[in-house]
Amino acid sequence: MAEQKGLIIPDHTVMEEHSIVVQGDILVGNYAELGYGLIANLIVAGEHVKINGNIISRDDVRIDMWSEIQGEVRTKSDAYLGEFVKISGKLFATGNLDVGNNVKIDGGYDVKGWLVVRQPLPVVMFIFFYLMALLQLGSEEEVEKALEELFSDNTPENKILSIPNRAKIDLNTIRANTRAIVGSHCRLLGNFRSRSMSMGNHDTLFGSIRTSGDISIGKGCTIHGNLISTKGKVRIGRNSRILGKITADTIQLHETSKTEGALAALNGVTIEQDDLEGFGEMETKLFYGFLMLDDV
Template identity: 45%
Template structure:
């Protein structure tokens, strides 16, 4: 738990627990292994620790405590005074570079150890950010909320944005300033309110309404209440198989037929032969006379016009033959 976290209710941890400074725990706390309590932590109930107990300055446990391991009470004031005296003496000697180097090594080692500790914890850990408030009615987080898989939560969630995993069961509503992403196979017994986008995953069900700027809903998801989205509602669909081919007969009836796959070892296809063309001097007519075909919009030629066209063609052919003979 981060700094300034408030929890109203019992806490049970199967492994270690670490509570940062200025946090308030309102009831009984049970720890399966070791417990670390920062400065100015207050526990209204009783504390049970199976392992070691590390307690900071000004920690109040009003219900008493039981610890089966070592009990360490830290007091950071002497350490700070020692560092102050050390820096003062080194500055008097004019060794500013050594002071800077010592301070950098001190803080770098602490940051590396903290990062290594977080990485070694694995996925089965509950992280509560600083300033969060948890109660049976409300879970209030100031920043982004990330919920893992197979979680069961009771109470309303208020956060800047919410991103959940799969198989979530939430008995409460979600209030978010940003986006809300609900994973697959999740069940929400409440409403979803967001000023951003809301996305509902596959096979998820919302026993309530949705009010957001936009909604992206999977085709297999279900919402029992009303959806209000000024920017629109979109539906996601999985990649489906291609539909079967269909045939329509003359009466308009549709017959479905399956797509047949061609065998692998097929002989190469033979080229298509073009039909023999009809020679010009053949007695068989290849097509009708173009002049005798009626075309809508074309004016019919008079007999005088047709006679002039024939004479022009005849005169032109005779002049062409004369030119050919003179050239020979």
């Protein structure tokens, strides 16, 4: 599978004890390791992917070569398994099952449709056709524009969970060597490690965030951990709450946000204040160095 443009977590994603639940689709890059099962509409996994849990899909399931699933696979549609795929549990498919050579399903299978032993369409080709069908656009310019919107820097409004190549997600860690983009109304578990982080509104994270680039937290979020940016800026939106410390080159806090830890910023801390009377731009107060929020 081709490299995606980062870890993209859509709106309303929930990390439960054993599964990641998404309202839309899930795309998993090559060599990714997931300590969760997956529940979604369409689920597509690349080569050498390891998933420790059940896969439950309302649409197709496509798993590419040499991937391992430590659990059951259930789909209300068709299942496509590449060569040397291994499933430790049982496979249930309401539709058809297409399998490549040397596929191993320890728990057996229950398929209502046809069972065909052949090499299914490679995932990289399927992704191409999938995106074309999803976009339903005619010209190359429109397709390119839609793809940019699909994986933009803004809070994702789509419903696709995109996990990049070699990412690792488990109860303790959410790690990707790319940027991370989180939508709104999500409930996430684990410590983020990424190049940068952009989080939407009304999210809850039980963990810390550590990046080399900027960290942006939207409105009404609660972070049960620390925010650390080794080279960038941390910005906290209105009514958000940080239960740990914040460390960055610069820190920008809205006056309604709260933090229970210390603030450490080499180039200063800025407090945003709403301009309620409409005179000019938003007022700010600037502090330098290390301080507790109660000192402001």
